[in-house]
């Protein structure tokens with residue numbers, strides 16, 4: 071979603087800001103801008119569209135020593151140049167970028183800005199105009215900034231410049247992520263370390279309701295009352311190479327290919343030298359004490375949660391409910407006596423999930439966050455964190471995080487079963503290793519998937535995915551992958567449910583992709599395939615070795631039946647990728663989508 075980069079120092083401010091914004095492109099945005107402070111004042115450039123257009127529009131003769139940049143994903147007001155950040159106060163003195171949502175911006179506008187010409191439709195502009203009003207009262211930028219921040223309700227990460235103060239960058243945060251990067255003779259501000267890793271790996275975390283005054287050599291973290299806070303830096307554990315595409319045409323393809331390695335990383339991370347599972351003892355005991363697990367997540371992470379439910383119920387004999395985060399907050403089910411909440415989130419920043427976390431913490435329930443970004447908001451605010459070890463996921467469409475989530479959920483289920491003394495009749499880590507090998511065999515068959523995508527999905531406007539049991543869970547993820555990047559309208563259905571209505575949509579040539587990896591429903595799903603073929607569907611059957619039939623389109627290598635989603639999702643990801651490429655879509659940055667959805 072929206073991204074922030076800020077810089078103060080003697081290096082090439084413009085290039086550091088533009089490069090940082092390029093690194094944030096993966097999060098999704100529809101407009102962008104930078105403001106730079108130089109001898110003649112503030113130089114402001116904003117565009118609707120891509121950073122490439124911003125790069126072209128920026129005045130390359132400007133030599134600035136401080137600047138702020140922003141990528142905007144529209145919430146209040148359409149994507150446009152005027153709504154793009156940075157926003158300027160009426161006199162032009164203060165310039166500000168903001169991520170998040172100011173919930174009381176209308177009230178603030180009514181109360182403080184009735185005589186100000188607010189030019190954009192955004193909640194953000196209200197903050198910068200308010201800043202100028204408060205400066206009139208306090209005559210001190212830091213104090214006016216703190217006072218302005220105190221009036222805000224909602225979520226924000228803010229970077230602000232005062233045109234008359236070339237030595238300080240003003241920063242504040244509440245609920246939206248923001249970090250300070252430390253350099254030698256310069257400092258940076260970023261909503262995501264990826265934006266500034268090329269200049270530093272040393273970061274300071276900022277907590278909610280803190281203000282930071284950043285100068286070239288000093289970073290002062292303050293409470294809203296001005297009290298100074300001591301904060302130690304940490305080293306970001308991200309390898310710059312992990313956020314480069316290398317020889318791949320797209321991050322999505324790279325990330326699909328990385329899945330077998332991620333599986334091996336997870337096996338190593340969660341096993342000790344004696345091949346025993348190693349999990350945080352507190353998580354183990356929380357799993358023992360609960361009478362019901364509530365998995366809360368959104369999108370692809372929700373789909374991984376559905377697979378996790380069946381793993382935990384079948385392996386560890388624990389009842390599990392899986393809920394879409396945005397629904398749970400407003401329609402909470404009756405909870406059990408001792409609930410344990412597991413938040414699954416690749417980014418660890420999803421606002422819908424965080425809203426539930428805040429609520430259930432107020433109710434006093436324990437929470438685990440399973441995330442790819444330890445240190446993210448959800449990870450910090452939950453009691454425990456389970457790390458996905460997938461490495462940065464840059465493509466908007468989630469692939470390797472999904473399979474990593476399933477693998478870690480499987481390990482959690484196995485660990486819980488072992489702690490409960492449940493005997494398993496298989497070696498889970500060995501089965502995971504077998505699944506990793508199978509995934510590698512599949513990623514080696516890209517040409518075949520490319521061919522299938524152009525045979526089955528070239529001009530279709532819709533497609534259906536059908537499966538039963540574990541395959542149904544993968545089908546809804548397969549459909550989501552296809553629709554989000556190729557814009558083909560796709561739905562995943564339980565094989566037996568199609569005839570209760572949706573079969574009406576099957577016409578001559580409608581693509582139906584059927585998964586058949588589960589022995590107990592193999593006959594039933596094949597019956598469902600016959601039903602759609604009889605109505606003209608162009609059926610692609612993806613089965614598993616041992617269950618295959620002569621007419622099947624593609625046969626997956628055999629893996630343990632509880633782990634089939636790890637493998638069966640790979641052809642779905644590749645089909646979506648190639649279908650999107652065939653249609654000329656922007657695979658890594660699909661329209662309207664954001665990588666990290668930080669608004670409710």
Ligand code: F6R
Pocket residue numbers: 368369370371372414415416417418419420423466467468469550551554665666667
């Ligand atoms: C789909 C996708 C989204 C995310 C969802 C939750 O490919 O990436 O559906 O899964 O926005 O995001 P996280 O996992 O970061 O909470």
